[in-house]
Amino acid sequence: MTLKVEFCGEWFDADRTKPFTIGREGDLVVDDNPYLHRQFLTIAYQDDLWWLTNTGSRLSATVSDSEGNMQAWLAPGARLPLVFARTSVLFTAGPTTYEVGIVGETPTFESSSPERTQVGETTIGPVALTESQKLLILSLAEAVLRGRGSSASIPTSAQAAAKLGWTITRFNRKLDNVCDKLSRHGVRGLRGGQQKLAVNRRARLVEHAVASRLVVAGDLDLLEENYRRASLERAEEEARTGS
Template identity: 60%
Template structure:
């Protein structure tokens, strides 16, 4: 079986080389030390070579990771105990521990697949298949993802509390919670894992998971930050529509 080429891992502007052999560990006390966050496992993820491929394994017991390709059109949720083969030249990994969201990028030298945001229908035309959000729903997602989207160098950012995000938008908590429920229900129906839960249950995890999915799949981007300045206008526009 042929040897696999080394991987390059980029985190907070620093680069790490991953060679064949012992697994490369990622966590609170690992080869790649993410942070001293007590909510983060000492070893959370590993990169290892097996069967001629590189694999990302979740060796933690509580946290999950969101993995996407460079375009955001392919996304997977890696739960505790799961492992995923890395078949794209660029892979983004996001996860949350407590109120902080982290992300790093894995670069491969192998001739792996590339992906596209578009699908080709039978008539030869091109269609883009996004999740449709109303203006106020998009405002909510951007308010939660603001710190991730606005950070100058990817690596770590905090996810605001519901009260902080509602205040940022000028909404009442009742309005914010209702719209958060609506967004999570909409994404849950299309198969997005990690968002289901009763009212008030796992609220922090649900917000963090929503941010991970929205940023990883390019559901929102830095271009959407201008929506935050519209405050309650988005809801008013929908009411008039």
């Protein structure tokens, strides 16, 4: 069984005889981002399986199959077998989110897509989103969705709120609601200890939403329409006030 690793359109071969390292240094040099570990992820062949291990001490990675039906949160020190034909690995270091693809020649498992039904305004799998909740996620994940398979910066809450035409208070309230909803569905990393919201919840939300196909590139039309509407409303307001 061979294994190939892809990042930003560049392909690498993993060798069964030695670990393949990913990070600021290693076989796959992701970036010189100082927030990224020198060696963050390791791929190695053991017990007739390829394994992905988080060898870092602070960062986690979101791992999913190509259909978004399986997702795991790979914490420091944890490891997972690579059993699908294609595995997507998303992780965030500082303000930047990266995506690495891992492709196996003979997958151990084949994923199947569960039936998705319409509930409420928008449904992706078991999680129903209102239009405003979906817009919020799209505003944060836009750069990642447009640059799938590469790297992208996640906007601040203030930047995303401004593009949506929302106040920062409204944005943060809806962000709280989305994180609470997904946490109730078992998504880890959106809240810290003792119900305190995690500092990096925006990055974790984007990783989960993209990896699970909660939002996809085709949904960006909805975001563009909202941007146009918000811009028109701002122009009309400026015309009324003479500013």
